[in-house]
Amino acid sequence: MELRFKNVSKKYGEVFAVNDVSYSMETGVYGLLGVNGAGKTTLMTMLCAVTRPTTGEITWDGNDIFKLGERYRDLLGYLPQNFGFYPDLSVSDYMMYIASIKGIRPAAAKKRLKELLEMVGLSKYRDRKMKALSGGMARRVGIAQAMLNDPKILVLDEPTAGLDPSERIRFRNLISELAADRLVLLSTHIVSDVEFIAEQIILMKAGKFFFTGTSDELIAGMEADVWNCKVFGNKVNEYMQKYPVGNVKHVSGGVELRILSKTPPSENAVREVPALEDAFLLYFGEKAGDEDAEI
């Protein structure tokens, strides 16, 4: 069970959305991290066979996914970033429709629908119109539809967008449960979404992979330490210009900063345990955001 992409590029006009990317994935959770516009969504749509690469090839167990066609899509569950649905259908009708186009027989689909709605906590909303659901509830339906065919490859593009903090935690736990015996590719620009559940992290910037490995490897490879130091309020800008600053916290008598630096930024600086978020800050030069993007 291997999903491999070899020298895959996607060009829009003169711009490379994905630029000569090669990688191989097997079972487990893969966290694809990158800022908005890094090329995550383009990569995902290529992996889901809705966008053809300009060059390169994507294979599943050695077979071109575009040639596999139905056989590949049968293994696939996809939650797109902009998850759209049919607003006038009820939740159960929507799910039954998706089940039908996924080739699931009605009897099996009904059973699966019941299980999945229970899993995402929407059982009592099964007769509610899709348009009457909140953003978070619709997202949960999105996750459920992706799981309908018990996919071997589960591709989730910004799955937590629009979810509140408690739903995010619930979702993370759900992904962990689902990850056994399948390949889960989770694209996000929210580090906390993948920090504890992804076995492999892929950092993507300007269409390229510039790091692939575990979270620990990523943190261990950081060429800077993480420091916590307290400074006066009027010095904050100076520090921000000089160092990558993670957190800025106002405390009595000044401001606490979380700084990335090879050397202690101040005399009172205390070394902290680095986290994935610090690596994100270091490599992308900005804090993990919460906005949505489409490229």
Added chain:
Amino acid sequence: MLKFEMKKFFLKMTTKVILTAFLLVIVILCFMAVDSVHYTDTDGNELTGISRAAAGRRLAADENKWKGELTPEKITEIAESYHELMQQYQGDYPAVEYGRTVQSYWEILYFASEMFTPDYIRALEDMDRVAEKDIAHIYGAYTDNLKNMAQEYGTTPEQEKFLEEQYGQIQIPVTYKAFDSWDTMATHAEMYILISVIVIGFLAAGIFDEEFRNHAELVFFTAKYGRSKAVINKIAAGVITTTIIYWAGIGILSLISFGIIGWSGFNTPYQITAPYSFYVITQGQRYFLTMVCGYIASLLSASVTMFITAKMHTLKAAVVIPFFMYHVLIFIGRPLSEVTSLSCFTPNVLIEIDRQLRHPHIFQIGNVVFRQVPFVMVLYAIVSIILLPFIFRSYSGYDSAKNLRRKS
């Protein structure tokens, strides 16, 4: 899959609103159809208001006094009656006389006048002079005129022979039965078709637009059957909804209207309405022909709009096309017909079938002579079907990158 595709279609708010408005239009058309039949009673009063609903049946009852073969003797009786009235009242007989006698034989008298001349304006002017003509040989005159028509419009020996054969099928003497309801309904069916091609085209296009409008395309196209059976089911849904909406609409229109005005005269020859038409059919067949042509027009409209929407992923362009295909071409087609015979094959022919039935448009390829209406029917039925695989190909070949480029 098809069940949910249909459910998606009929649950859509746009569909509900449009179908409700469409139903309202059908009810208005029923009202117009009933209202277009006029009846004057024996006191000379025209039925108005709610009693107008009885006009169709009362008129048919009056006219059916003359039902049966229109022999020269019967025509003579009618022509003399009318001639006497015209003389008695110096061309301006009162409504009482119209209600008592003229109303019942007006159609027959006009037909008799037309048998003497293919010029329908002259025929109208000559109605009071039919009695002065050689009615004993009226069918002889009619047959001679048909022969002349065959010679005039048959520009080759094959065409002339073809026309003679067609005209030869007209049964003489003509058998009459009141047919006003079929005549009225043929006109109103065309009005219905004029509207239905737009409504159906728009609704069918929506089947292929909704994934993109709702941003549901990525889930759809990544599903196992998202590029195969699901697309076939969408096409099937388009054809089925077109069929259901069209036939339900015309069914409602026909049932209500015929239910009120009556259905006398199904077997009355179309030649009583258009004596020089070479379509030898009955009034009922003429109505069915109109309905079938309307169905083909609706199918074509649906196929074209589905194709354009499948290609462009938006129904903005698709809604304009049926309007151009039918409504604009009606206006362009008429002056265009003076210049080129191509206008005889444009899709608008399907929605103004009554006008086409009256005109002797025949064409020839090699030795084969064919008539306009059946040719156009077959042509556009085939085009509608041929477009279906192209709809499949356009939609199932979706690539999100192309869509992204299109949007930007």
